[in-house]
Amino acid sequence: MNDNQATDFIRQIVADDVASKRNGGEVVTRFPPEPNGYLHIGHAKSICINFGVATENGGSTFLRFDDTNPARESEEYVEAIKRDVKWLGYDWGDRLTHASDYFEQLYAAAEALIESGNAYVDSLSAEEIREYRGTLTTVGKDSPYRSRSAEESLDLFRRMRAGEFADGEHVLRARIEMASPNMNLRDPTIYRIRHVPHQRTGDQWCIYPMYDFTHGLSDAFEGVTHSLCTLEFEDHRPLYEWFLERVPSKHEPKQYEFSRLNLAYAMTSKRQLNQLVEEDIVSGWDDPRLATLAGMRRRGYPAAAIRDFCRRVGVTKKENTIEMALLENSIREILGHEAPRRMAVMRPLKVVLTNYPEDKVERMIAVNHPNRPELGGREIAFSRDLYIEQDDFMEEAPRKFFRLKPGGEVRLRFGYIIRCDEVVKDQQGNVIELRCSYDPDTRSGTGTSDKKVKGTIHWVSAAHAVSAEVRLYDRMFLDAKPAAAEDIHDIINPQSLETVNARLEASLADSVPEQRWQFERLGYFCADAVDHSDERLVFNRIVTLRDSWAKLEKAALSAD
Ligand code: ATP
Ligand code: MG
Secondary structure (H helix, E strand, O other): OOHHHOOOHHHHHHHHHHHOOHHHHOOEEEEOOOOOOOOEHHHHHHHHHHHHHHHHOOOEEEEEEOOOOOOOOOHHHHHHHHHHHHHHOOOOOOOEEEHHHHHHHHHHHHHHHHHOOOEEEEOOOHHHHHHHHOOOOOOOOOOOOOOOOHHHHHHHHHHHHOOOOOOOOOEEEEOOOOOOOOHHHOOOEEEEEOOOOEOOOEOOOOEEEOHHHHHHHHHHHHOOOEEEEEHHHHHHHHHHHHHHOOOOOOOOOEEEEEOOOEEOOOOOOHHHHHHHHHOOOOOOOOOOOOOEHHHHHHHOOOHHHHHHHHHHHOOOOOOOEEOHHHHHHHHHHHHHHHOOEEOEEOOEEEEEEOOOOOOOOEEEEEEOOOOOHHHOEEEEEEOOEEEEEHHHEOOOOOOOOOOEOOOOEEEEOOOOEEEEEEEEEOOOOOEEEEEEEEOHHHOOOOOOOOOOOOOEEOEEEOOOOEEEEEEEEOOOEOOOOHHHOOOHHHHEOOOOEEEEEEEEOHHHHHOOOOOEEEEOOOEEEEEOOOOOOOOOOEEEEEEOOOOOOHHHHHHHHHOO
16 A cells, blocks of 8 residues: 555554554554444444554454453353454454463563562552542552562462452552653553453453553564554553563554544443343344444444445544434445335325226336346236325325325326325224226336326235335434433433334245345335244335435534
């Protein structure tokens, strides 16, 4: 990659490093999730950057699980994360690692730090350590144990490992500077005692290394060259460098920070996502209303759309909130090209063509894609009894309503022009059926009449259509920044899921799970990965055809 192609500041740095042969011109990155939840759209940005930058430079990327906090982590999450990264289109090859793979090496590095005078065992309580640490405006003060000899610290550290002490009795700390203006450098804890079994190492350890120490050293062990992370780690960079100066490393890893992705109306806090799952407010981490990768996959978002979205969002240091409309545009663009067209009616209204023979069935030819003749066409049954969409009929319609109204005419897509002659109602006054007549000369494509009407609507043949459960999703939260809500319950959109019993053209009965279609005039839909089967057709609405979010978001986001 040369300078001209560098599209953001990180790619520029990497291009310069490759050109100047820093680290021999090699590029090695890593994506380091903690397995304490599923990945979300924010992680997708990080994955795209880390894997993208490496791939573009002939380098490689580690998928490294940062599993140093056994109390919150599980193998279920590890497997889910692997599935999601793979689905997003990235391949870590044989570079799948865990921080816990390095527990022995990390321990050895910690002993070396003690021996070189760079670390000591502190025996203050957690509360005292907090007090001694000072605040942003006051300096910290030295622990009385700070002057402990290397021999004594080493002895205590070994006994910590051997399990001689209870949780919290001692910790191992880096000896840096209690007066540093950067709180992270005030003798940070490197190891703590936790008598908790680990999902991978079992009962082997009762001391666990802390994030900053583990992370920097794992980068060193793996030969990472560019450690790309989000801005909240900027203040940790001096500590990252402090550790790396003190351990031997194949490459010289450097840390660079970019801004987190915040997506309007999307929840990107693992803690709150976990709460939604725990309290059964959603059906699981893969609930199609969530911006988790598993949720978006189940909803039917193509992985390519998420990658395209991340590319459009770009990589900067500026904090901002991206509109959902941008993601939906990427989805529409890809599905507009990929998804074959079908007809389906969400809220059926019966139409009887009174002048059409009762037992006659015609086969109408429908194209599968308006701009892609190579996708061919199909036959759709046309008969006397049809269903149209309830809201394609209005009894008292305004002048500009070009769909069906009493006495009005409309074209049935791929079919005939019909006229509404009579409206049938039930006792409550609800419209339950329209009695219409068709004009035999107006058959689509072959008709001899040159009659023109302004509106075209979709339909299905009542006798031939299949029933399906269709899940229509709306935004999960009423607030554009759900993570800021004091109580998540207050901002749940009670209308975020509506299930309708729809009628679909018969060919849709052959859909397989995860297959995507455009239902004409309605949007893009996907056969549900979990619930859809030959016996029970279940579809998710991926996105509507038009951009229904844009206005809403502009208003919400300009309010702050
Ligand atoms: P937590 O640390 O609170 O559990 P996290 O979202 O930071 O949550 P990690 O598993 O630590 O989760 O994240 C893995 C990587 O993904 C980190 O390098 C982090 O910087 C990056 N990441 C997380 N959230 C976002 C986001 N919204 N935008 C971009 N990158 C993100
Ligand atoms: Mg994190």
